[in-house]
Amino acid sequence: xxxxxxxxxxxxxxxxxxxxxxxxxxxxxxxxxxxxxxxxxxxxxxxxxxxxxxxxxxxxxxxxxxxxxxxxxxxxxxxxxxxxxxxxxxxxxxxxxxxxxxxxxxxxxxxxxxxxxxxxxxxxxxxxxxxxxxxxxxxxxxxxxxxxxxxxxxxxxxxx
Amino acid sequence: xxxxxxxxxxxxxxxxxxxxxxxxxxxxxxxxxxxxxxxxxxxxxxxxxxxxxxxxxxxxxxxxxxxxxxxxxxxxxxxxxxxxxxxxxxxxxxxxxxxxxxxxxxxxxxxxxxxxxxxxxxxxxxxxxxxxxxxxxxxxxxxxxxxxxxxxxxxxxxxxxxxxxxxxxxxxxxxxxxxxxxxxxxxxxxxxxxxxxxxxxxxxxxxxxxxxxxxxxxxxxxxxxxxxxxxxxxxxxxxxxxxxxxxxxxxxxxxxxxxxxxxxxxxxxxxxxx
Numbered sequence: 351x352x353x354x355x356x357x358x359x360x361x362x363x364x365x366x367x368x369x370x371x372x373x374x375x376x377x378x379x380x381x382x383x384x385x386x387x388x389x390x391x392x393x394x395x396x397x398x399x400x401x402x403x404x405x406x407x408x409x410x411x412x413x414x415x416x417x418x419x420x421x422x423x424x425x426x427x428x429x430x431x432x433x434x435x436x437x438x439x440x441x442x443x444x445x446x447x448x449x450x451x452x453x454x455x456x457x458x459x460x461x462x463x464x465x466x467x468x469x470x471x472x473x474x475x476x477x478x479x480x481x482x483x484x485x486x487x488x489x490x491x492x493x494x495x496x497x498x499x500x501x502x503x504x505x506x507x508x509x510x
Numbered sequence: 511x512x513x514x515x516x517x518x519x520x521x522x523x524x525x526x527x528x529x530x531x532x533x534x535x536x537x538x539x540x541x542x543x544x545x546x547x548x549x550x551x552x553x554x555x556x557x558x559x560x561x562x563x564x565x566x567x568x569x570x571x572x573x574x575x576x577x578x579x580x581x582x583x584x585x586x587x588x589x590x591x592x593x594x595x596x597x598x599x600x601x602x603x604x605x606x607x608x609x610x611x612x613x614x615x616x617x618x619x620x621x622x623x624x625x626x627x628x629x630x631x632x633x634x635x636x637x638x639x640x641x642x643x644x645x646x647x648x649x650x651x652x653x654x655x656x657x658x659x660x661x662x663x664x665x666x667x668x669x670x671x672x673x674x675x676x677x678x679x680x681x682x683x684x685x686x687x688x689x690x691x692x693x694x695x696x697x698x699x700x701x702x703x704x705x706x707x708x709x710x711x712x713x714x715x716x717x718x719x720x721x722x723x724x725x726x727x728x729x730x731x732x733x734x735x736x737x738x739x740x741x742x743x744x745x746x747x748x749x750x751x752x753x754x755x756x757x758x759x760x761x762x763x764x765x766x767x768x769x770x771x772x773x774x775x776x777x778x779x780x781x782x783x784x
Contacts, residue, residue, distance in 0.1 A: 351515060368552070369512025371542055390542035392606050393689070405605045410542045412535070414515040415554065458605070479689065480603035 353417035357381070358426035366413050373397050373408040376423060383424035383453040384408050387482070395481035398454035399423050405461045405480070424453035427460070435505075436460055436498045443494035447485035454481045459495050467502040469495070514551040520558065521667070525641035527553040529663045536575050537609035540618045560613075560667055570594070570671040574613030582607065590632055590671050593679040597628040597697075600681075603689050613666040616650075619658070619720065621757070622691040624683065626654060627715035629669065630723055631679060631697040637668035654720045676701040677709065680779025682772035692716045693760050696772035698780040700731070707736045712777060714769055717754045724748055727773065736781040745773045 351368045354361060357379065366375050376384045376399065386409050387394035397409040400422040428434035433441070436459050446452050455478065462469055462477035469477070474495050483491060516532060518524045528534060532553040535541060541548075560573035563584050570586060578598040586594060601607060601615070601624050615625040616636065629650045638659050639645045645667065648659050660666050683695040695715035700707045710728045715721040730744035749770045754762045778784045 367512075368515040369548075392539050392602070392609075395603070395605060398605055404608050406608060407539075407605050410539055411609070412515060412538050412541065412552070412554070414517060415538070415556070417517065476604055478604075480605035 351414060353414055355416045355418065356420045358421070358423060364413065364417075368414065370413045371409055372399070372406075372411040372413045372416060372421070375413040376408060376421070381423045381425050385450055385453060387450065392480075393482070394451075395454045395458070396451055398457050398481060400457055400461055403461060403464060405458045405477075407480070422457070422460075424457060427456065434460075435501050436463065436494075439498040439501060440491075440494040443490050443497055445486060445490040445494035451481055451483045451485075455483065455491060459498065462495070463499055463502055467499050467506065469499055511549050512552055513549070516551060516553045517557055518553065518555075521560070521639065522641070524553055524555055524558055525639055525663070525665060527551070528665055529641040534617075534665055536611040536614040537577065539606055539609050539614075540620065555613075555665065556611075568673050570673065572612050572669040572671070574666045574668060575611045576669075578607035578610050578612070578615075579604070581612070588673050589678055590673055593632065593681065593699075594628060594671065596681055597624055600624060600683055600688075612669050616653075616669070617658070617660045617666055620691075621719045621755075622695075622716045623721070624692060624695055624715060626650070626721040627695045627697045627713050628681070629671075630654070630713040630721055631681075631699040631711045632671050633674075633699075633709075633711070634669055634671045636666050637670070638664050639667045640664045651723060654722065674701070674709070676703065678702070678780050678782060680776035680781075680784075682776045682779075683715075684768050684772060691759070694765050694768045694772055695721075696769060696776040698773070698776040700736075700777075700780050702736065702781060705735050706733055707731050707781065708733060712773060714752070714773070717752065717765065717769060719755065722753075724752070724773070726751070727777075731777070736777075736783065738778065738783065741774055741777045741781070741783075745770050745777070 352365045354363050385396035387396035390409050392407045392410045398405050399408045428437045532551040534555050535552045556575050560575040562573045564571040581598040634650045635647050637645050653659050680698040683692045685692045697713045700710040710731045712724045712727040726748045727744045
């Protein structure tokens with residue numbers, strides 16, 4: 351089946367099997383930042399993308415659901431030379447080890463910080479509740495989110 | 511094999527597709543782990559305008575495609591509202607809750623589902639629509655017994671939660687991690703007036719394929735003064751006959767012990783004793 355959607359700001363025409371999930375469609379477009387950890391169960395969060403800004407698990411989302419909506423993957427955030435502020439803070443805080451969970455973690459963080467730049471510990475825990483990390487033990491990830499929030503508040507107050 | 515994916519914008523169009531054999535899909539969180547068994551066209555029901563929450567003087571009306579995140583973020587009245595939000599917060603994690611719908615959590619009918627447990631304690635009813643027929647309202651307690659009133663062309667369109675003054679709730683669940691499926695869920699509700707309990711509901715989840723009310727315990731407590739002793743007695747009396755289906759998650763004996771402990775706690779909470 352065919353439908354149109356917006357992926358990372360670009361209008362795309364998708365032609366896929368009606369049973370395809372969003373994960374397979376994004377990977378086929380070369381967007382390899384979306385990962386799969388739990389085999390279509392929705393338990394690991396490695397495939398998290400944003401649909402209209404809302405964290406969504408690509409591996410259990412029927413691809414046609416994004417018709418007419420906006421999909422954001424990690425590829426839209428920054429580049430190795432010019433990382434997004436959240437990516438920079440994840441690196442600086444040491445919140446990245448193997449990196450497999452990082453795209454999902456960072457997109458969940460973005461959705462949180464787009465809502466509030468002063469999240470409480472509980473709000474951070476809720477926002478990241480669907481993203482498993484098997485390396486870090488989460489402390490550094492919480493640090494990174496708090497540092498990113500502080501950096502965003504500073505940017506806002508500096509009037510950038 | 512998923513043969514087609516329909517995305518109708520009108521309820522009538524969706525019902526016509528369901529009548530022709532299409533299967534309804536909303537949040538789709540259970541679709542891909544079971545898709546190899548599916549050979550059908552799918553009808554996505556999330557664009558039908560069924561995602562609204564309305565509050566009237568005597569009820570909370572939830573469209574079938576209201577998500578758990580919507581519930582958690584909504585301003586809901588009464589003990590009923592607080593109870594619904596509490597239960598929703600216990601179901602998996604944020605991105606799943608962004609997708610899971612109230613109707614889907616009933617109709618998908620996995621045995622560990624938490625929302626049917628809550629809806630039984632709430633005395634909720636569901637509205638069922640079918641092509642060419644007037645919508646019917648079914649008490650959730652009836653809907654979860656026997657053959658389901660949804661499926662075969664029938665769609666849950668709405669969940670109605672009555673608001674009753676003075677009703678209190680209790681909720682307990684045991685799982686390996688907070689996000690995991692429950693080994694056992696227990697919920698209770700009652701009104702206490704002049705020290706006596708009325709409209710007692712005691713509900714178990716994850717013991718049987720569907721959540722059910724423990725009517726023996728309910729009738730033991732109904733109209734009586736509630737104390738820690740009376741709660742323990744009523745639960746203990748029912749414990750040996752509690753129907754528990756074996757499953758791969760934990761032994762029947764273990765789940766029986768857990769179920770009685772959780773029921774005692776949930777009832778005590780509803781009675782305002784904890």
